[in-house]
Amino acid sequence: MIPASGTVVDYPGGATASRGTVVHVADVGDGRLAVVLDRTAFHPVDTAWPDQPADRGTLRVNGAEHDVLDAVVGATDGGPLLLGPDVPVRTGTEGWTFVVAHVVDAAAPVSEGDAAEVTVDAAYRTALSAGHTACHLASLALDAALAGAWRKETPVDALGAPAFDALAIEESRILPDGSRDVYRIGKSLRRKGFDPAALDDVEGVAARVDAQLAEWIAAGGAVRIDRDGDALADRRAWVCELAGAEVRIPCGGTHLTSLGELAAASVSFAVTPVEGGLELVMTTTAERA
Incomplete structure (x- = not known):
């Protein structure tokens, strides 16, 4: 379950690696999954002002390493999780919870509750x-x-x-x-x-x-x-x-x-x-x- 505070982010302090827990997994089509962690060092692209692109790197879960194909801001107001261009409000809008969604290949065996490690291309x-x-x-x-x-x-x-x-x-x-x-x-x-x-x-x-x-x-x-x-x-x-x-x-x-x-x-x-x-x-x- 996504925590009410959203994703804790470590990249503002310069971190390029982090450990967290998978709190949400969603099939976003085109053979891809969106994986949300409670904590990440991965910088996502923000659709509202997409000046800085997403980091590059990997997500390691259950002993297997997966390329992060994209990282986007996701948000929910209590309903379904919306991702990227589908987020209708700016990050920080009251009443919404904001997360980092790591996009990986759908073949990745990822489930809620799994421990995960993120490594960013430094x-x-x-x-x-x-x-x-x-x-x-x-x-x-x-x-x-x-x-x-x-x-x-x-x-x-x-x-x-x-x-x-x-x-x-x-x-x-x-x-x-x-x-x-x-x-x-x-x-x-x-x-x-x-x-x-x-x-x-x-x-x-x-x-x-x-x-x-x-x-x-x-x-x-x-x-x-x-x-x-x-x-x-x-x-x-x-x-x-x-x-x-x-x-x-x-x-x-x-x-x-x-x-x-x-x-x-x-x-x-x-x-x-x-x-x-x-x-x-x-x-x-x-x-x-």
């Missing part, structure tokens, strides 16, 4: 963590680089710059050692006071972002994940020592433990006219030390 996790940390840095550096483009007062980011990233973001995808962020500059953003002419010199914007990234990475600030609790649904935040301050951004992903683990990071931009405005794509590339 190299892939580290690459995603580097990409996610660099993504946050790049978003803050982009906000700073575009600070002069605003003609009205606007909400600010964790460092006090106008929050272009939060206001314009359409999609974010964490990649191994990098990320890809898509922004839309349309009527809504212009009404908020943003001047699209700031992107006429997009190479200049990239140079300012890169310079800021180099300064922050050279300082080697500590990084940690703060959390309200150990359950999947509990709120978590990325906290980083940056520019003489402790910067905090809500985030459910995985990260490095120090900017000293990065040797460098840089961005490139593509600007494309779209109906009603512009699309800006920022690709961030991180190099680990």
Whole structure:
């Protein structure tokens, strides 16, 4: 039976292995099973904001090791367990229980009550963590680089710059050692006071972002994940020592433990006219030390 608190997750603390008990097994079709444990180190993809992909790794049950084909967030309000795109609410919504569902081949002999061990591909996790940390840095550096483009007062980011990233973001995808962020500059953003002419010199914007990234990475600030609790649904935040301050951004992903683990990071931009405005794509590339 799924506990009311949902799955306890160990990945925010950096764990890449864990032991737990199978609390639910469901046939999800296409020859696959969804296996829910009471505790896991496996990071799942969250359908509501699928920026970081699921970990890779294995699930060991009854002496046999099975590849985890996918890991997704599942949820129930007391009825059937819903998985991935079928979850109709955001993780943490009151009245719902949220779990990590490990998707394995249906031939795996798994039953409720079985003891299970999870092992995560640590190299892939580290690459995603580097990409996610660099993504946050790049978003803050982009906000700073575009600070002069605003003609009205606007909400600010964790460092006090106008929050272009939060206001314009359409999609974010964490990649191994990098990320890809898509922004839309349309009527809504212009009404908020943003001047699209700031992107006429997009190479200049990239140079300012890169310079800021180099300064922050050279300082080697500590990084940690703060959390309200150990359950999947509990709120978590990325906290980083940056520019003489402790910067905090809500985030459910995985990260490095120090900017000293990065040797460098840089961005490139593509600007494309779209109906009603512009699309800006920022690709961030991180190099680990």
